[in-house]
Amino acid sequence: MSESSTPRGWTREEMADEIIALIPSGASLNLGIGMPTLIAERMDPAKSVVIHSENGVLGVKGRPTRATVSPTLINAGKETISVQAGASFFDSALSFGMIRGGHIDFCVLGGMEVDVQGNLANWMVPGKKVTGMGGAMDLVNGARQIIIMQSHFSRGGECKLLAECRLPLTGRGVVHRVITELGMFVPTGTAFRVEKLAPGITMAELGIVPELLV
Amino acid sequence: MSESSTPRGWTREEMADEIIALIPSGASLNLGIGMPTLIAERMDPAKSVVIHSENGVLGVKGRPTRATVSPTLINAGKETISVQAGASFFDSALSFGMIRGGHIDFCVLGGMEVDVQGNLANWMVPGKKVTGMGGAMDLVNGARQIIIMQSHFSRGGECKLLAECRLPLTGRGVVHRVITELGMFVPTGTAFRVEKLAPGITMAELGIVPELLV
Amino acid sequence: MKDKTFSSSQEALHDLRDGISLMSGGFGLCGIPENSIDEIARQGIRDIHAISNNIGNSGRGLAILLKNGQISRATCSYVGGNPDLEQQMLAGQVEVTLVPQGTFSERIRAAGMGIRGFYTPTGYGTLVAEGKEAKEFDKPCILELPLHADFAIIKAERGDAFGNLWFKETARNFSPLMGMAAKVTIVEVEELVPLGAIPAEDIHLPGIFVQRIYQGSNYRNDIEIPVYAD
């Protein structure tokens, strides 16, 4: 294994824990498909954070056991889940009303590109890949704080924190915070403010031109 | 008792029965406050007509007994009711969605004035009396057939079937049929077509100028 | 889950103030938040903008606040059966905005669900349409806007500490919608039950919309027009 392939910075679990530390007790939280679902599994139940999944459930608790699993109990990533006492089920119109109406405090989503204006792209690569926006466009315009949890670099090695998104947008001026394995960043409109770097990571490693960093 | 005050034409019960005869088995029906609620009491249960009340119930059956009465079980006229097996309760947004979305086949409402264009006025007399429109404006624009059940003459003795309504409107071009103690009438746009007269009633008694009758 | 229980109506309604907009659930007297209304009467706050289908009836419910002169504006769909309101409206003491009941419900839902406006045929060609944008669909329609409030007071049959609610029979009406639409929703219940006691599929209003909940008491549950088959 060459030195360049050694993983640098936070693990996914550590990224999840960094996000969990941002979320106060009593808050409501929606988790996107993929990496963000780790947060449900690592959340301290004593914290009273209620987790929403847009397919129609409030009170997600993490994985079920083989004894309790139910084919009709899944999250928006279509993974089987379990729920807390006090959970509720509802239809998709009410579920997205919770989002659009500003009743969800935090939303953690994956991203393909984020830029300094807080624009987000995460639903298609023209001509190559279309996953669809699912609930992401509603979430970024509805939840009170949007946190993007993504890898710092694309497979091609390009930094995914940009001066301006190139892919079709999911929403404009919607991102409050980005966390990658290298650090935590806040789009200011003209730059990324570096809130925190993972242990041992330097600014030079971020692959972001200095004038875009404050 | 003078001869002029002898009631002429149908009783209220007979008017209700005339309307019931118009409603096919399997239909859904909303009943306005006042006289129309008689229909719920006289409806043959074998007819499978499902009665909706806009305060949030489908499957109204008529009056409760003293043993079954519940303070939380009322119709839109705030009278206590009972319900059939298979009844459902819901919130006001869904209740009016049923109406606005065209899922209610018939609606029977009281009226103050109806004109040949099918305009209806039944919610206020400027400067004198304001009852409010309640659900009437939604009903006349949502239910598939609107039947107005009203007395033929105002207290002042004026005919309530007019060339043009004078009171503030509840809806424009919405009335399909009017029933009074004297007969049943259909607004055609330029006149009232006389569908039926109560026994012993003549056209001359209707108080409608001949050019408005066809 | 977060515990939102308060020990009394007085504690749950501690921060009401003059000039607030206040939604109140119930249809006529059915499903009204009796304890919260009594507490507001006791507090004597004034200049309330009341948003409620009937603003009380027959001298009861919100009509208690009308009689106290605590309500200066009212948004409702129906005045009939409420002589206090009709009288104060005609005398110019209360400014009344009448809204068709389906539009009233949907505007409250829109406020809770983040819908910024919707087109409905209801009211087109009437006084209700005055000053509103019109647009032609299959029928001509008017644009209606969401109806928000500072506080909502509602009553449920059962509720838990997180604020999950279940309503009985026709007592549901506007209450869950108002619970979604207000900045602060204060619930009183016939019965406070443990988390999980209401089946998760049958929760009529999920607790995320509720800020405060308390066990009510001494319910009158007045019947306005009792009619019987026997």
Add this chain to the structure above:
Amino acid sequence: MKDKTFSSSQEALHDLRDGISLMSGGFGLCGIPENSIDEIARQGIRDIHAISNNIGNSGRGLAILLKNGQISRATCSYVGGNPDLEQQMLAGQVEVTLVPQGTFSERIRAAGMGIRGFYTPTGYGTLVAEGKEAKEFDKPCILELPLHADFAIIKAERGDAFGNLWFKETARNFSPLMGMAAKVTIVEVEELVPLGAIPAEDIHLPGIFVQRIYQGSNYRNDIEIPVYAD
């Protein structure tokens, strides 16, 4: 109350035809109308405009009809996890309209509830806003229109002869909304129960929206991504 029961999927779906718009409930494979989909595959009707959040997943659900070449248009929010759809879309065999999931839900609700259009901030400033009316509220919004269908096929856990329905856990999703929006709603149930068996307060979709109902059979209830704590 009117009896809407049919004896089989074949009888309940007797009048489907080429070119219909068809809503189908379910999120991924959760809550999908398996029997109705199988029957449509058997019938072989073509040129379907499918309206469903995922148009099947992992080769199952509506993806069965995709593989048969029965679907020519699809309206959905998510293509990921459905290789049949992604492939036919990129090959131009199926015309796909992607709609944000919350807008998708609300447009279907609007169709059922008689709302002729609504303003939402979702999609403003993106490809989704192209060709749509925009209007400034607290945020810039776009006008979205109701989404109707000729038929809806949905599945419920329990239902009665009038069509009153109850859904289990997260199997509810879009199904009651689609049940409101279609001209003809055809329901299959795990369990057909007597009138009154579902408590009247806890009916998730009142039967007035349902035209046909039948007892389903041989449910696979596939789990797409089973993950376990143990």
